[in-house]
Amino acid sequence: MTEAVQGGSKGGPKRVALIVAAGRGYRLGGGLPKQYLTLGGRPILRHCLATFAAHPDVSAIRVVIHPDDRPLYEQAARGLDLLEPVPGGAERQDSVRLGLESLAELAPDQVLIHDAARPFVTVGVIDRVIAALDHHAGAIPAVAQADTLKRADADGRITGTVDRAGLWRAQTPQGFRFEAIRAAHRAAAGQALTDDAAVLEAAGGTVVLVPGAEDNGKVTTADDLRRAEARFRGAGEVRVGTGFDVHAFGPGDHVTLGGVRIPHTQGLSGHSDADVGLHALADAIYGAIAAGDIGRHFPPSEARWKGAPSDVFLRHAGGLVEALGGRILHLDLTLICERPKVGPHRAAIAGRIAEILGLDGGRVAVKATTTERLGFTGRGEGIAAQAAATVSLPG
Known part of the structure; x- marks a missing residue:
């Protein structure tokens, strides 16, 4: 797949992810900043970018980079629909402040600030x-x-034991109401605070803790990188998602099912081309990777999707799987209607779905059934579709 992973505005740019990737950490070796080192066959930065790109409640993503790293960034971000990157500053705190200022024109309500060197951030x-x-x-x-926790002197002699009660290890993404954290970063310019929560705390703001995850660690040392790489040597993870969609009949002389135009005495009503089959498949794929549904990525309230061909939605869903380093193992689509007869078009539908997603034809199953004249499909009022998607993701 070469198309960019693009969706709708998800209700407008209300919640933006700011990924901080301007650091110059070379100590892991390889002659590259650590965020561009390979992990599981992809740059470390790519892993977190893909997770945020697949999240249905993140409207836009901006990455703060070092100007010298633009070619490396382009490779890591290839195929993802991201905002134009912006240059960072001398220190992380400077980079975050510059990134926040660059987002002002979008007027987001909230911002999620994440370190590029945390590749295993989860949707949860x-x-x-x-x-x-x-x-x-x-x-x-x-x-x-x-x-x-022990406190020691410069020679390694223990000088005390630290009470660990109430102590927590902070992770990212750290989320804030946008105007509050932007003002706090402006006020803290020139100081050396260890994270963005500390910046808001210094401005008098209150920050709460939510459960993080042990796997959401930062790749800092060679041992960290080896442990992270070990995750990709297993069998990976297989997930299954389901989708269901319905469209009513309306005026027209054909229906589009599974990307195939089929002559009929009526058309299907819907905001896009009303391809009930591709809609169910896209939702099944979104479900397998916990990425919401079509309505989150392509809001029907937006005029630009009126009459849009549904292969756009299916490609987007497939592109998110690819961006996460996964692949689609199998798709199973059932079309439910009395008319038109699907059987004569089954092979063409399966072939078109495989073509859209770049799959082998043997990974797509298309079936058709009726409801024995029961219910709205039995009365000939519309067509329903249900789908299952089996997806493998890196472990």
Whole structure:
């Protein structure tokens, strides 16, 4: 797939992800900043970009990069629909501030600030941060400190034991109401604060903790990279998603099913081309990767999707799987109607679906059935479709 992973505005740019990737950490070797080192066959940066791109509640993504890294960034971001990157500053805090200022023209309500070197951020962690922002100005994921903490001198002699009660390890993404964190970063310019939560705290804001994840660690050392790479040597993870869609008959002389135009005495009513089959398949794929549904990515309230061919939606769903480093193993589509007869077009529909997604034809199954003249499909009022998608993702 070469098309960019593009969707709709998801209700407008209300929640933007700001990925900080301007660091110059070369200590992992390879002659590249660590965010561009290969992990599981893809740049470390690519992993978190794909996760945020697949999240249905993230409207837009901007990456803060070092100007010298533009070619590396383009490779890592290839095929994803991202905002134009912006250059960072001398320190991380400067980079975040510059990134926030660049987002002002979008006027987002919230911003999620994430370190590029945390490749295993999950949808669940992002969800918990977003949910907390409904009630608080700032929220960060964190993991309780479980190990005993020791304080030592320069020679390694223990000088004390630190009470670990109430201590947490902070992670990203750290979420904030946009104007609050932008003002706080302006006020903190020139200071050396360790994370964005500290910036808001210094301005008098309140930040809450939500459960993070042990896997959401930062790749900092060679050991970190080896442990991260080990995750990709297993069998991976297989997921199944389902989709269901219905469209009523309306005026017209054909229906489009599975990307194939079929002559009929009526058409199907819908905001796009009303291809009930491709809609069900797209939702099944979105479901398998926890990426919401068609309505989140392509809001029917937006005029630009009126009459749009539904292969756009299916390509977008497939592109998100690819961006996550996964692949579609199998698709199973059932079309439910009395008329038109689907049987004569089954092979063409399966072939078109495979073509749209770049799959082998043997990975697409198309079936047809009726409801024995029961219900709205039995009365000839419309067509329904149900679909299942089996997807493999890196472990």
